[in-house]
Amino acid sequence: MKPIRIWFNRTFSTAVHYIQMIKDNPDSRKFTIYATHPKKHSLMLQFADHAEIEPSLTGKQYIDYCLKFCRKNKIDVFIPHYEQTEIAKYAAAFHELGTRVLVCEDHHLLEMIADKGSLFSRMKNIPDVTLPDYHVVRTAAEFLKAYIDLKEKGHTVCMKPTGGEGGKGFRIINDKKDTSIDSLLSNVTSRISFQAVYDILSAQIEFPPLMVMEFLDGYEYSVDCLAMNGELLAAVPRKKVSGRNQLLEENLALLETAKVITKELNIPYNFNIQFIYKNGVPKLLEINPRMSGGMYMSCMSGINFPYAAIQLLLDGTTNVVQPIYGINCTHMEKELELVRIF
The missing domain is CATH 3.30.1490.20 (ATP-grasp fold, A domain)
Structure with missing residues (x-):
């Protein structure tokens, strides 16, 4: 079997963890990672198997660049961050090339979620969801x-x-x-x-x-989710304790609210919900319909969130283990030589 070709367009530096998690998958499935970024010192360019400098484009011009990149490199799976909503509009064009896109293809939903006013208006009458x-x-x-x-x-x-x-x-x-x-x-x-x-x-x-x-002055929680067809398959609430310290917590109230939001919005694959407490009540802050920057911490629960999402995209199913809660975690800086100089 040829390795599956995955492309990450410009994204946050912590996505380097997702490259490693995808490659270290429990099924020993083989992947080749492509990455592009407009900044030549991006960590993504250091960790990918193939890397290029990405042009500074927007809108349809950027879509044309993406389609050309997928065609040239025979990309099997495209994981977009930059211009995600615009890319969702052209999902069919990528499918015609044989490229599956790890994105919610309902671009109207993505536009609504990206505007917090529209999101709050949609969620204000949903049971079990409290807004500020x-x-x-x-x-x-x-x-x-x-x-x-x-x-x-x-x-x-x-x-x-x-x-x-x-x-x-x-x-x-x-x-x-x-x-x-x-x-x-x-x-x-x-x-x-x-x-x-x-x-x-x-x-x-x-x-x-x-x-x-x-202003919400209580603990902030970031809930990393995995879903398909309106069903929440896995979720890990991360309590932001202090500074870089976080706790993977089995917060039943937030897990139930995440189920309600998943059923209401039907966001597929990886997404993230943020809450902040006020007087003991968790209030919705925002929803990010993509892998979050801190999702790698949630993966310490034993759930390989990025690989599970790829399984859902390619196979339509995944086996999710029961998450391990109660893990206190943090992250640290580490020196790294830049071996790719563009």
Whole structure:
């Protein structure tokens, strides 16, 4: 049997763990890994069997590049991160080349999930899913109204763009402007004064939608999931204890909520759900319909999440072991020589 050719397009550096997990699969299945990235020092380019510099393209131009790459390299499985939603629109074109794409092919669903305002609107009436108090605003007047409403409910207020990954644009809003020398000389934080935000927003007639919401100050959990046809096949909640320390926890409430979300949205293969607790209640923060950056920690439970997803894609089935919970884990920096110089 020829090795199965897998291509990772540009993605986060921790995906190097997924390359190793796919190759070290329990079935001794053979894989050849291709990776592309626009940055020549990307770790993905160091760990792949074949690596190339990826051009800086978007939209249809990027799709054309992807199709050409799959055709030239006879790619069997494409695992996209960058431009995932756009790639989902053209899944049929990849299938015609003989390339299976590890992605939810419902691009409308991906667009909805990527916009937190749309996602919250979809989930607000779903049993067993609790949302933070929030407003979506596009003008300074709407921001002021949202801020006042949340403060009257007793919340500390925060905000972030409705789109985008991770913590980009996240700010906790202070009631008062801090003009002390200590604030100037201290570490940079995510806090900003209400007046500063309002002044910035007031200078714009309209701006891209912002989510203004209650600040959640409890433990954060990241739940890595594996699913097919609306059925949750495996899930591991990771409790972010402190710093880099995490606990793989059998949190029954979160596991049940993950089942509900899986049935409602029908996201296939690997995806990730994030929650933060407030007063003992887990509240939905976001959903990432792909492998998460920290999923490799969840794999310490004994579940090979990336390989299981490939099995589902290629074979339609996988055998998932019972996860081992109660594992405290962390990660560390390690030196590495760059042997591929582009």
